[in-house]
Amino acid sequence: xxxxxxxxxxxxxxxxxxxxxxxxxxxxxxxxxxxxxxxxxxxxxxxxxxxxxxxxxxxxxxxxxxxxxxxxxxxxxxxxxxxxxxxxxxxxxxxxxxxxxxxxxxxxxxxxxxxxxxxxxxxxxxxxxxxxx
Amino acid sequence: xxxxxxxxxxxxxxxxxxxxxxxxxxxxxxxxxxxxxxxxxxxxxxxxxxxxxxxxxxxxxxxxxxxxxxxxxxxxxxxxxxxxxxxxxxxxxxxxxxxxxxxxxxxxxxxxxxxxxxxxxxxxxxxxxx
Numbered sequence: 001x002x003x004x005x006x007x008x009x010x011x012x013x014x015x016x017x018x019x020x021x022x023x024x025x026x027x028x029x030x031x032x033x034x035x036x037x038x039x040x041x042x043x044x045x046x047x048x049x050x051x052x053x054x055x056x057x058x059x060x061x062x063x064x065x066x067x068x069x070x071x072x073x074x075x076x077x078x079x080x081x082x083x084x085x086x087x088x089x090x091x092x093x094x095x096x097x098x099x100x101x102x103x104x105x106x107x108x109x110x111x112x113x114x115x116x117x118x119x120x121x122x123x124x125x126x127x128x129x130x131x132x133x
Numbered sequence: 134x135x136x137x138x139x140x141x142x143x144x145x146x147x148x149x150x151x152x153x154x155x156x157x158x159x160x161x162x163x164x165x166x167x168x169x170x171x172x173x174x175x176x177x178x179x180x181x182x183x184x185x186x187x188x189x190x191x192x193x194x195x196x197x198x199x200x201x202x203x204x205x206x207x208x209x210x211x212x213x214x215x216x217x218x219x220x221x222x223x224x225x226x227x228x229x230x231x232x233x234x235x236x237x238x239x240x241x242x243x244x245x246x247x248x249x250x251x252x253x254x255x256x257x258x259x260x261x262x263x
Binding site for chain 2: 001002003004007008011044047048049050051120123124125126
């Protein structure tokens with residue numbers, strides 16, 4: 001069973017994995033900070049959060065990239081570097097396959113929708129669903 | 134006026150649909166594209182067919198903050214009723230679901246809490262006498 005203390009350690013691990021600063025801690029080091037063996041950490045993390053620590057990290061980086069492409073003036077290369085990818089090619093490939101649009105197409109689609117500078121447009125931060133209205 | 138919808142925040146709607154159908158055993162109700170997201174509902178085959186659970190994206194930053202704070206405090210976002218909570222918990226554990234509370238007597242109900250793999254804790258409860 002997951003005790004509260006263990007649940008909180010897993011949440012702290014998730015915070016570390018979502019931190020898009022480079023260089024990021026390796027999954028091995030995040031596991032060590034969580035006081036778990038790597039194998040046990042990956043297995044438990046997946047069971048609780050529905051994705052592996054690595055998938056969580058990649059997902060957080062792509063989310064951050066989507067945000068920067070929409071609200072910042074950074075070039076696509078700078079966005080790629082800012083979210084911790086070292087190769088523009090692998091960033092663009094991964095972004096396109098996960099998001100369904102290339103980084104530049106994503107920017108062209110959502111950048112014009114920004115109404116308040118520095119804030120995501122409502123299309124990307126839904127407020128019309130039942131509880132978050 | 135009627136109450137027909139309950140709503141739950143999820144970090145990934147596709148992953149949520151898989152968990153709520155394949156693991157929990159609910160059935161897909163509606164699945165309607167809404168811009169970048171989807172209006173997805175699931176229905177319990179054991180419950181009223183017109184009471185639906187909305188799998189709502191947590192893309193709004195306020196939703197993420199709320200969801201994460203509840204999770205870290207061990208507080209379930211919603212609750213589902215079980216007719217045999219012990220059997221239900223065994224079934225879910227066999228499918229790899231992680232519990233933060235084993236079935237526990239709490240006055241007139243027995244409750245248990247599990248992680249839904251989408252950023253939430255969910256309570257199961259069984260009223261006494263069932």
